Amino acid sequence: MEIMPTLLTMMSTTLLELPEDIMMRVFASLEIPDLVRAGAVCTFWRSAYTALHKLGTHKQPQTPCLLYCSESSSENVACLYSLVEKRVYRLTLPEPPLHSRFLIGSSLGLLVTVDERSEMHLVNPFTGQQIVLPSVTTMQHVKPICDDSGAVHKYAYSRHTANQVICPPKIIAPAALREVFHQKSL
Incomplete structure (x- = not known):
């Protein structure tokens, strides 16, 4: 046997x-x-x-999931609702909290967020990994304005091409620059 x-x-x-x-x-x-x-x-x-x-050969078209934050969850928790399974997954994400960021885009399951200082982050909600993208101050049309302690508190923002100034520099708060990025992503 x-x-x-x-x-x-x-x-x-x-x-x-x-x-x-x-x-x-x-x-x-x-x-x-x-x-x-x-x-x-x-x-x-x-x-x-x-x-x-x-x-990167996982080419199967995926049923989308809905990503949202809830007041009943802690600041670093996002909820992912699977339409296929009709189930909610709770994902713990790295600092800064997702609640305090703008979600300006997503692709292939990755999120592009902008924090309160207008700095962009690439976030993988499944693994919790995050990459801080190059600072907005590396963009040619964004110049930081620092306070007496050296902290960035405003930006000089202009819109131009190589040949033409579309909008002369304006002094804007970080939240306003975050709005600009959000509008550009739409």
């Missing part, structure tokens, strides 16, 4: 260790929540999930 447990062990091992390219094809057809769950099954499946992610 030792044959039966051995046979079951061999069958389950075989099912878990399909060739990685086949696993990646199967994974590429999954919705994001199912894909993340599949990557958590075992180290082999995690390897296939990671390879698929690195190659």
